[in-house]
Amino acid sequence: MLQIYNTLSKDKVPFEPIDAGKIRMYVCGITVYDFCHIGHARVMVSFDVITRYLRARGWDLTYVRNITDVDDKIIKRAAENGETPETLTSRMIEAMHEDEIRLSVLRPDMEPRATAHIDDILALVQTLIEKGFAYAASNGDVYYRVEKFEGYGKLTRQNIDELRSGSRVNVEEAKESPLDFVLWKAAKPGEVSWESPWGPGRPGWHIECSAMSKCCLGDTFDIHGGGPDLPFPHHENEIAQSEAANGVQYVNTWMHAGPVRVNSEKMSKSLGNFFTIRDVLEKYDAEVVRYFLASVHYRSYIDYSEDSLKEARSALERFYQALGSVECADAEPDNDFEARFFAAMDDDFNTPKALAVLFELVSELNRAVREGSLEAGKLAAQLKRLGGIIGLLQQSPDVFLKGEDRAGELSAEQIEALILQRKDARSNRDFALSDKIRDDLAAQGVILKDDRSGTSWYREG
Template identity: 80%
Template sequence: MLQIYNTLSKEKAPFVPLNEGKIKMYVCGITVYDFCHIGHARVMVAFDVITRYLRSQGWDVDYVRNITDVDDKIIKRAAENGESPEQLTQRMIAAMHEDEAKLSVLRPSQEPRATAHIDDIIALVATLIEKGFAYPASNGDVYYRVEKFASYGKLTNKNIDELRSGARVGVEAAKESPLDFVLWKAAKEGEVSWDSPWGKGRPGWHIECSAMSKCCLGDTFDIHGGGPDLPFPHHENEIAQSEAANGCTYVNTWMHAGPVRVNSEKMSKSLGNFFTIRDVLEKYNAEVVRFFLARVHYRTYIDYSEDSLKEARVMLERFYQALRGVEINDTVIENDFDARFVEAMDDDFNTPKAISVLFELVNELNKASREGTPDAGMLAAQLKRLGGILGLLQQDPAAFLKGEDKEGELSSDEIEALIQQRAEAKKAKNFAESDRIRDELSAQGVILKDTREGTTWFRES
């Protein structure tokens, strides 16, 4: 039975959906003011793997991932660029979709944008005011009364008294309490804004997700996910807003992906160790990056380094080497690999254990290939199918192993030309020249394999 670790309860528990066979899942998406970084990729891939697996087991998954397209950072960056916020967000959304496609991340079922839900946001704020959980302030903002929500802090075990004692007093004179957070922000001169009962303004960040999730999935849904920096205050505030307004449980299961560190340090622009997805994909094959992200349990931190990417490349090559030259046979073979893979994934989506099962399957495939048994084609089909659940192993093995042409390396055309010269040398019985070309290619990291059908090649990691 599927078990999921719940951030709220701090333990794994059997997953019981609100509606049999259906899963309603909301994951906090990107604030689109810049290109997506490797931390974003980690969350994207983690919940893509989760969604793919659930669907492979017959679940009907309604996967909602929002886009924050109005925000202080967006307004500031657009002004710096001399463009409108809409122009900036449209460019960044297009870039995000390009990055996702390269990483084989499927598009969510629904992708709501905050600016398309302004009416829903205003209605939710009005409900909170009516119920006494929010108040319009003298500065034109609307704030949430944190201390009125008795269970505030339950997701992250925050104590309201400790929060109060640690809060900065007098940060905003219009607030009743320094703990209160903004739901609706009064517009400043020249800023994008919308009409509301409290004057022109725009939504605060936290209220956007409460409104969009309610609109897309209802008052209560099964799973809410996000990155490691979101439990406090963002998700804590979402719970306070939604449960106060709707009078019911907001989310049954909370899931959070682990952080990405760079050479064991926190990733930040100030440390000079900040990498966008585009930076990474300029150096590494996209499937290698996806494998690197997927092979670590989604709740565990990932250490990004040159060595860890190279290791991922070597591991992925083992799969494609096993698949290369094997004729796929879709006849189902009887073994326990499927059951063990499912057992691993049912244990809170344990991808490291699932991938270890795939490596055992590779060993069986290699053995069958060496012995020339008909099981090889069936095992190869099983490997591709199970790998596909993780969004992996769907490329042509020979194409993957040849790799992408990179600056400073022999191009594919140059390699093919040298292989042809070697073939002509062998035909002329000039074996010294044939060996010289093989050695030249080997020195460049190109490995040749001679078969009856001709010579194939791949790049060594």
């Protein structure tokens, strides 16, 4: 049985969907004011693996991931660039989709944008006002009354008294309490805005997800996911808004991906260790990056470093070298690798444990190839299929191992010419030249492999 760690209950429990055989999942997406960074990639890949696995196990999954396309950061960046917020967000959304395609991240079933749900947001705010959980302030903003909601803080174990004592409110603020948060923001001159019963304005960040998830998945749904920075206050505020308005539990299972660190330090622009997905993909094969992100359990922090990416490359090389040694067969092998792989993934999507099973499968495949066993083709197909559930091993081995020609490196044509020159040298028993060609290629990251069928090669690292 599938077990998932629930951030709300703080334990790993058997997963039971609201509707048998069906899962409704909402994941907080990107605020599209800049290119996506490696932390965004962590969340994208984590929930993509979860999506692929749930579907591989036969669940009917509806996956929703929103886009925040109106926000203070968006307005500020658009003004700095001298462009409209709409132009900026359209450009960043397109770039986000390009990054996802390269990382083999599947598009969600629904990708609602905040600006397309203004009517839903207004209706939700109005409901909260009518129920006494929100109020229109003198400055044109609408705020949520945090202290009226009895369950506030239950996701992150926050104590309302401690929150109150640690908060302060400026004299000019129109809040009733320093804990209250904004649902609707009065527009400043020149800002993008929509008409509302409380004057022109735009939605606060937290209300967007409550409105979009309700619209797409209903008042209560199975799984809500997001990044490590979202449990407080964003998800606490979503719970408060949705449960106060709808009168039912908002989400049954809460899931959060862990943070990305860079050489064991927190990633930040001020430290100069901030990397966009595009920065990373300029240096590393996209599948190497995906493997790296999937190689650590989704809830744990992951340390981005040159060594970590090299280890990911080496691991994939081992998989692809095994796959390149034999043709895949259609028949299923008689072994327990699949059952053990599924058992690992059923344990809160434990990808490190699942990958360990695949490494054992590689060893078995290599043994079958050495022995000339008919099982080799079956094992290769099994490895490719199980790897595909994590979004890996779907390239041709030749394409991955040889890679694309890159500036400053030997081209495939040059390498093949040197291999032919080495073959001639060996035929002439000029082993010194043969060895020199091999060593020279190795020094440039090109590894040769001799077998009965001839010489093959791949790029290392």
